[in-house]
Amino acid sequence: MPSMNPDGFEAVVKPDCFYSNGRENSNYYDLNRNFPDAFELNNVSRQPETAAVMEWLKTETFVLSANLHGGALVASYPFDNGVPATGTLYSRSITPDDDVFQYLAHTYASRNPTMKKGDQCKTKMNFPNGITNGYSWYPLKGGMQDYNYIWAQCFEITLELSCCKYPHEEKLPFFWNKNKASLIEYIKQVHLGVKGQVFDQNGNPLPNVIVEVQNRKHICPYRTNKFGEYYLLLLPGSYIINVTVPGHDPYLTNVVIPEKSQNFSALKKDILLPFRVQLDSIPVSNPSCSKIPLYSDLPSQSEATKPSLFLFLVTVFHIFVK
Known part of the structure; x- marks a missing residue:
């Protein structure tokens, strides 16, 4: 712009x-x-x-x-x-x-x-x-x-x-x-950090799923887009990613960010959840937090x-x- x-x-x-x-x-x-x-x-x-x-x-x-x-x-x-x-x-x-x-x-x-x-x-x-x-x-x-x-x-x-x-x-x-x-x-x-998609056990990409790093909770939770994609800018190190789907317990997975990005790309980590999700239980478009304090x-x-x-x-x- x-x-x-x-x-x-x-x-x-x-x-x-x-x-x-x-x-x-x-x-x-x-x-x-x-x-x-x-x-x-x-x-x-x-x-x-x-x-x-x-x-x-x-x-x-x-x-x-x-x-x-x-x-x-x-x-x-x-x-x-x-x-x-x-x-x-x-x-x-x-x-x-x-x-x-x-x-x-x-x-x-x-x-x-x-x-x-x-x-x-x-x-x-x-x-x-x-x-x-x-x-x-x-x-x-x-x-x-x-x-x-x-x-x-x-x-x-x-x-x-x-x-x-x-x-x-x-x-x-x-x-x-x-x-x-x-x-x-x-x-x-x-290209810092990690990116990927979140899928249920049937391979369906899941939109609007909360994906955040443990101990880095945002006041307005970061969610996957309509393609189930997530992006987290992180410095090199070891992190625990917390994935939250409505109606299910949080799913935790580890990720280690290397010192250097790989071929101008963030570390790619797709997340396959060990359960099936009713897609109609998740809103189609991103539910933005209210524009209030x-x-x-x-x-x-x-x-x-x-x-x-x-x-x-x-x-x-x-x-x-x-």
Whole structure:
């Protein structure tokens, strides 16, 4: 997708390093605050661009993605919002797959000669090794990377590629050269972990079966697609996979992820369940979790406006001092 906010970019008549125009769409909504949020109610008017992305995510089994921003130099990984159960009391908000997300962010940043230094943008925060947890940077609700991870089963990180929010188009070849190696290596990480199909004892592929790693329970369980396929991004190691079919006891199976992917492919492991399943007992289409705060029973810790105001004041102060 070339741009999720074409109206915003068209509004930037004169590219600059600040946020004067272009952040919002033509209806004056920030699209990266417009998605459903798992931690607190995001009671905003869902914009056409946001709705289109949400529908698009239903049409394919997306496994890995990234969204490209300007305004900083850092690879930021989920969560962007949080509650104490995800670590906010320690100024962070981590997912069940935090090891994978840190690896993905490091994979990108370490191959960008400027980003990996972590301190190349004047008046901006320093980021050790060029990566950060989104909540640690500043909390926000309604962001796309949290939505993709929780509701679309897709691991996404946010890549801030330029100190200037809106650099001149003549700089595009420069940014391509800086990010080419990182982008290619990041795309290759879709082959991390394990993939396969789940079958019953008669060889029928089973859709909408919960397939997750033990001790990595997602708040919205990850399920097989309509072909019975599953994809789990995992670092090398030994894991126990838990397969849950309605009306049956969980089925456990071991998997060992090798150190290197095999011929640009995740480890393939089909799972044959030792029982027959009534296919009509499983919904035909993926039963998505409700688009509500799934952590609503826990107190929210989002303070999205405070860090934004702080960063704004720091920028203004720098301008006056300069």
